[in-house]
Amino acid sequence: EIVLTQSPGTLSLSPGERATLSCRASQSVSSSYLTWYQQKPGQAPRLLIHGASSRATGIPDRFSGSGSGTDFTLTISRLEPEDFAVYYCQQYGSSLFTFGPGTKVDIK
């Protein structure tokens, strides 16, 4: 089973700043199978990025994804107040899905 590690655990930033979130896999992951979600308290996760770099429908272009192999990155170019949330990466391989532990982006 592929294990995903996310860093940092918490990122404290101000609105307007750039956020860079990391997702590292214990084995190589196909870029087609790396996904990012955003979750706010009391809500289900929301799809942000699929295929490592493709924004889901309706996702603003301040969100971008990149990476390959074992290292993937989610970047929020300029944080808006509604972007403070927890972000999860997820991978698919060998008919199994696994999630990372999440990165919390909170207001500094």
Place this chain on the structure above:
Amino acid sequence: QVQLQQSGPGLVKPSQTLSLTCAISGDSVSSNSAAWNWIRQSPSRGLEWLGRTYYRSKWYSDYAVSVKSRITINPDTSKNQFSLQLNSVTPEDTAVYYCARFYGAAADYWGQGTLVTVSS
């Protein structure tokens, strides 16, 4: 617009069976391009994928290793829904349970979540 509506009890006794249902609107459980999944979330285990069912000329199911001996996910084509059964539950199974549609490797639609507590 796809909508997933979850139903089922919020309290289950230890050793009994947890049963949840996810009713689908705006898509079909028999879709040849979607898969229908159950995911749970708890403070101790985070987001945990439990399993899926999908139709590709015939029905398939895949399950997480952690629950494989205790889980069944079934489609119900007559009601356009799918269900989760988790047997022999313990307090460790206490979590918010979500159903979700996966298109490819990404969950693009989620149910509202059901908090299931395992307690006597």
